[in-house]
Amino acid sequence: MKSQRFSEKMPTTKTQIEFKIVDARRRQVGILGGNFNPVHTGHLAVADLVKQQLSLDLVYLMPECLPPHVDEKETIDPIHRLNMLELAIQGNHNLGIETIELARGGKSYTFDTIKELKERNPETDYYFIIGSDMVDYLPTWNRIDELVNMVQFVGVARGDKEIETLYPVIWVDTPKLEISSTKIRQMIAQNIFPHYLLPEKVLHYIQEQNLYK
Numbered sequence: 001m002k003s004q005r006f007s008e009k010m011p012t013t014k015t016q017i018e019f020k021i022v023d024a025r026r027r028q029v030g031i032l033g034g035n036f037n038p039v040h041t042g043h044l045a046v047a048d049l050v051k052q053q054l055s056l057d058l059v060y061l062m063p064e065c066l067p068p069h070v071d072e073k074e075t076i077d078p079i080h081r082l083n084m085l086e087l088a089i090q091g092n093h094n095l096g097i098e099t100i101e102l103a104r105g106g107k108s109y110t111f112d113t114i115k116e117l118k119e120r121n122p123e124t125d126y127y128f129i130i131g132s133d134m135v136d137y138l139p140t141w142n143r144i145d146e147l148v149n150m151v152q153f154v155g156v157a158r159g160d161k162e163i164e165t166l167y168p169v170i171w172v173d174t175p176k177l178e179i180s181s182t183k184i185r186q187m188i189a190q191n192i193f194p195h196y197l198l199p200e201k202v203l204h205y206i207q208e209q210n211l212y213k
Contacts, residue, residue, distance in 0.1 A: 026123055026124065026125050027057050027121070027123055027124040027125070028054070028055070028056045028057050028124075028125050028127065029056060029057055029058050029059070029060065029121075029124050029125070029126055029127065030047070030050055030051055030054070030056045030058070030059035030060065030126075030127040030128075030129055030154065031059070031060050031062050031098065031114075031117075031126055031127065031128050031129065031151075032046065032047045032050075032059060032060070032061050032062065032129040033062040033063075033064055033101070033108070033110070033113075033128075033129075034061070034062075034063065034064065035063065035064055035067065035075055035081070035181065036061065036063050036081050036084065036085055036181070037075045037076060037081055037181050037185070038081070038084050038181055038184060038185075038198060038202055038206060038211075038212075039061070039081075039084050039085050039088045039181075039198065039199075039202060040179050040180075040181060040184055040197055040198040040202075041177065041179055041196070041197055041198055041199070042177040042179040042180075043061065043088075044088060044089070044092075044095070044199075045174065045175065045177060046129065046156055046174050047059040047061060047094075047095055047129070048092065048094050048095060049172070049174045050127075050129055050154055050156070050172050050174070051094045051095070052094070053172050054127065054154070054170070054172065056127060058094065058095070058096050059094060059095055059096070059129070060095070060096045060097060060098035061085055061088075061089065061095060061096070061097055061098070062097075062098040062099075062100065062101060062113070063078065063081050063082060063085060063097075063099070063101065063102055064101050064102075064108040065078065065101050065102050065104065065105050065106060065107070065108055066106060066107045066108060067107070067108065076211060076212075078102050080205075080209060080211060082097070082099065082102065083205060084202045084205055084206075085097050087199065087201040087202050087205055088198070088199045088201070088202050090201065098117075100113055100116060100117060101113055104116075109142045109143075110128065110141065110142070110147060110151075111141075111142050111143040111144075111146065111147045111150075114126060114128070114147065114150050114151045115150065118150060125152065126150075126151045126152070127151070127152045127153075127154050127170070128151045128152070128153050128154065129154045129156060130153060130154070130155060130156065131155075131156050132155055132156060132157055132163055135153075135155050135163045135165050135167075135169060136163055136165075138153070138165060138167050139166075144167070148167050148168060152168070152170060153167060153168065153169045153170070154169070154170050154171075154172055155169045155170070155171045155172070156172055156174050157171050157172065157173050157174070179197050184197055184198060184212075185212045188206060188211070188212040188213070189212055189213060193207075
């Protein structure tokens with residue numbers, strides 16, 4: 001399968017129409033995984049735009065319990081990250097929250113997650129959203145050769161050049177927003193409040209719970 005590309009400025013093409021018809025009888029759901037420590041506007045914009053451009057039924061934000069990296073990230077209690085996600089998507093019917101990895105606990109491998117999701121929801125096709133920087137690392141993912149037959153990868157180009165890969169990737173253009181959770185945490189620790197970089201309800205929650213100090 002060749003990589004496909006969708007752009008918010010691109011008119012509907014025959015390829016897009018055929019892509020929609022093939023899976024018209026099945027539910028089409030996107031997954032955007034991450035630590036969300038905290039969730040910010042960049043996460044929300046990517047999830048919402050991918051949902052609209054690929055005409056998905058829904059995109060779930062999926063907080064991980066522990067990332068499967070050697071250099072594990074420091075994070076806060078999962079309940080805080082979950083509460084912030086719930087506040088962030090209030091009123092947006094394009095987005096939902098998937099808690100499968102928090103419930104399972106331990107390190108989160110995408111293969112295990114997608115396998116369990118498909119067993120629970122056999123009528124659903126899943127689209128796993130990753131940044132363009134992660135496409136390079138697909139060959140190193142756990143059981144990647146099996147995983148690509150279970151899920152469709154969606155690469156977020158963010159204005160960058162598409163990365164050549166042997167794996168099937170649908171490319172979607174989204175605005176390049178230079179926002180990071182790390183930078184937000186650093187600002188809050190310095191008593192700088194990053195209005196507009198994350199939803200106000202999330203910022204209020206951080207202040208009320210005295211997080212990232």
